[in-house]
Amino acid sequence: MKQVLDLHIHSKHSRACSKELTLPNLDKACRVKGVDIIATGDFTFPAWFDDIKNKLIEERGLYKLKNSDPSRLMGQAAKVKFILSTELALIYKQGEGHARRLHLVVLAPNVKAVEKFNKYLEDRGFNIRSDGRPILGMSAIELCKILFNIDEKFMVIPAHIWTPWFAVFGSKSGFDSLEECFGEFTKNIYAYETGLSSDPEMNWRLSALDNLTLTSSSDAHSLPNIAREANVYDLAEVSYDEIYRIIKERDTSKILYTIEFYPEEGMYHLDGHHVCGVRFEPEETKKHKGICPVCKKKLVIGVEYRVDELADRPLGFRPSNMPNFKKLVELDKIIAEVFGVKSRNSARVQIAYQQLLKKTGASELDILIDKPLPELENFTLPEIVEGIKRVRNGNLIVEPGFDGQYGVVKIFSEIEKKINRQAALF
Ligand SMILES: [Zn+2]
Ligand SMILES: [Zn+2]
Incomplete structure (x- = not known):
């Protein structure tokens, strides 16, 4: 069955997010947009997790609204499914005192596993009560150890992997390879998220990503942004296990296509300084040795530059067996x-x-x-x-x-x- 999946959004409890982001509103917005399976977002936030447990009912590892009001649901029975998810911000030091800042999307197989993870964090004094996307002082390796100890069916997906400030390959505080970031758990990372500022063609330039499932999700902070990026799968069974299997095995016979933002529209596509009015293509940045000609400070290096830096293939190269994509507005x-x-x-x-x-x-x-x-x-x-x-x-x-x-x-x-x-x- 064809299903549209948006695997990364936030709730009303995340910083700078719309108060409209409630479970019933998400359900409704998904019907309008045409999304079948949507991330809950923010499952570590206690009040939101209570909502998830009280207002949703489980069905094969996915969750639907209880007591859905048919008039509000445009005359249909509840059909939008939620997948348990959150985004975590990790801030830590690794390698010669380098500060690392990293956003990871985590998908969970069931409420029990989330309960255990949340309890672990609270017991050890991590602050999960002030932001839906909590900042945790632990490494990606430590996080993987904790999650996979609780349940091997958690999925860890590096978020918007190319953005400068909070991404695994980010120019400011990221890494040059997945191995450097995830160590022994690299083999447990099955997917990555392109983010708004990059598209599949850009990611195909890295052979290191060939065996991972490319995912595209909206990272919506408000209802209208839902599904500005999404994944379209053909699910034999609408269940967490089937989604897990497709992503883990990168079953391209079931990945119909991804829906993409125009990457140029993303906030970090090119390099520059907004306040200085400087916007550079990578070539110009190189000519200026990465320095802003106006304020003489380092430019913020965008996604296009960073992809070029780590790529081992030219733009236009298409590896075999890659799913299609559609760019939308x-x-x-x-x-x-x-x-x-x-x-x-x-x-x-x-x-x-x-x-x-x-x-x-x-x-x-x-x-x-x-x-x-x-x-x-x-x-x-x-x-x-x-x-x-x-x-x-x-x-x-x-x-x-x-x-x-x-x-x-x-x-x-x-x-x-x-x-x-x-x-x-x-
Ligand atoms: Zn993020
Ligand atoms: Zn400047």
């Missing part, structure tokens, strides 16, 4: 561009968005990926259909992100925008 962003409106949250955009979903009876991902364009033309403005077509064809204008600034993806040129605005008005 979210539907409300497409509509906002057609209307010439800055915010995807504006009332006009949201009305058009909801209407299109309602009229087609389809989810957002269905509309973006699968619905035939002529069919969509019956339900919405031709400019919006044109926008969807261009996204499907990758026919876009992109301004890359850098130093914590999102990049900008544009579908229409300035002249086209003028014409669109007039068309949308009349």
Whole structure:
């Protein structure tokens, strides 16, 4: 059965996250987006874990909302499944006093295993009560030892592996290889997460990643960002064990494709300094020896540079047996561009968005990926259909992100925008 999985999100208890991120709201947002299996996020946070235990009911290692109200669930029985997950921030020293900062996604096979892990952390005085994504002073190796002692079916997935500050390959505090980070547990790491700023083609440049499962997840801090990246699997059985098996064995016959953000849109695609107004391609950074020409301090080295540094293959190399991917732009962003409106949250955009979903009876991902364009033309403005077509064809204008600034993806040129605005008005 085709299932869309988003394996990395946060709850309302994580820093800088929307208060809307509750279990019922996540369930609803997944129906709208077209996500079948979503991470709970934040399972070490006591109040959130209580919610998980009280409001969800287990089914083959995945969890569904109890007592689901059919009216709120758009007339369907509960069908969105949650997978127990969290993101941990590890801060520690390894190798010549180097400070390491690392984000890891952890998926858990059941509530019991999470209970044991949370108890272990509390008993040893780790602070899991102040942030949904706790900071733990332990190494990746120590963490793996603890998790796999509790249950061998925990999955540890290095998060957004290329971002500068908190990633296994990050330019600021990461490592040059997985072995350096995970030691004897490297063999227990079955997957990695591309993050928004890199796509599969960039990751294919490292032969060291060939045998791992590439995952793409949204790392959403608010409901609209759910499924901006996701994984599409063909599950023989909708269960934790089957997801575990596919990821562990990298069963590419079951990994249909991943859904990707345009990597240039990610916050750390290129190098630079936001405050200095300096944005460099890797070549320019090298010319300037990594130093900002304005403030004379070190530039923040982005993902493109770092991939190039560790890669052993040229861009464009495709290893055999790699699943496909589709780069998308979210539907409300497409509509906002057609209307010439800055915010995807504006009332006009949201009305058009909801209407299109309602009229087609389809989810957002269905509309973006699968619905035939002529069919969509019956339900919405031709400019919006044109926008969807261009996204499907990758026919876009992109301004890359850098130093914590999102990049900008544009579908229409300035002249086209003028014409669109007039068309949308009349
Ligand atoms: Zn993170
Ligand atoms: Zn500077």
